[in-house]
Amino acid sequence: MSFIDSIGFIAAFLTTSAFIPQAWMTWKRKRAEGVSLGMYCIMVSGVICWLIYGLMLGAMPIIIANLISLALSAFILAMKLIYK
Amino acid sequence: MSFIDSIGFIAAFLTTSAFIPQAWMTWKRKRAEGVSLGMYCIMVSGVICWLIYGLMLGAMPIIIANLISLALSAFILAMKLIYK
Numbered sequence: 001m002s003f004i005d006s007i008g009f010i011a012a013f014l015t016t017s018a019f020i021p022q023a024w025m026t027w028k029r030k031r032a033e034g035v036s037l038g039m040y041c042i043m044v045s046g047v048i049c050w051l052i053y054g055l056m057l058g059a060m061p062i063i064i065a066n067l068i069s070l071a072l073s074a075f076i077l078a079m080k081l082i083y084k
Numbered sequence: 085m086s087f088i089d090s091i092g093f094i095a096a097f098l099t100t101s102a103f104i105p106q107a108w109m110t111w112k113r114k115r116a117e118g119v120s121l122g123m124y125c126i127m128v129s130g131v132i133c134w135l136i137y138g139l140m141l142g143a144m145p146i147i148i149a150n151l152i153s154l155a156l157s158a159f160i161l162a163m164k165l166i167y168k
Contacts, residue, residue, distance in 0.1 A: 007137045014130025021122030034118020038105030046098025053091045 012065040019072035023079075032080040040077035047073055096149040103156035107163075116164040124161035131157055 001009075026032050047070045054062030085093075110116050131154045138146030 004137065004140045007133055007140065011130050011133030011137050014126050014133060016130075018123050018126035018130055021126070022120035025120045025122075026118070029118075032118055034110070034113075034116055036106035036109045038109075039102050042098050042102035042105070046095050046100075046102055049091055049095030049098060053088065053095050056088045056091065 009061065012061060016065045016068050016072075019069060019076065023072050023075050026076055026079045026083070030083055032076075032083045035076065035080050037077075037080050040073055040080055043073045044070065044077055093145065096145060100149045100152050100156075103153060103160065107156050107160050110160055110163045110167070114167055116160075116167045119160065119164050121161075121164050124157055124164055127157045128154065128161055 022035070026035060047066050050062060050066040051070060054060075054066055106119070110119060131150050134146060134150040135154060138144075138150060
């Protein structure tokens with residue numbers, strides 16, 4: 001793997017896993033008042049577009065990273081809708 | 085522009101602009117207790133890696149999208165550190 005590819009994988013790993021602390025915090029507190037509903041509606045839509053993009057290119061890294069991001073951001077969106 | 089490219093641009097636009105509502109909400113409320121510090125530390129690091137990746141590839145869409153994401157996510161991180 002080239003140096004550039006490894007930077008790309010690290011970047012994908014970080015921006016995908018970044019949602020985990022927010023999902024955990026919101027789940028643990030059962031409160032989401034500081035979380036923006038607008039952000040997660042737009043983020044989920046954007047991640048779905050990345051997923052379609054990855055599927056059309058057949059690019060596994062984009063597909064995998066965005067499947068995980070979709071699960072996490074949709075989870076946070078659901079908790080925002082439930083806990084307000 | 086091909087259909088696939090336009091999906092990619094829409095995806096980049098959405099996942100970049102998604103931070104705007106969270107930045108605006110946190111700035112307006114001057115409170116950030118529901119926002120995860122861990123998320124934005126990891127997100128800023130990941131976006132910096134995407135920026136390096138884009139610069140090394142000379143890929144303007146990746147550079148521009150991640151410059152904007154860096155400004156927005158760093159702004160939210162700064163407000164989280166200031167307002168707790």
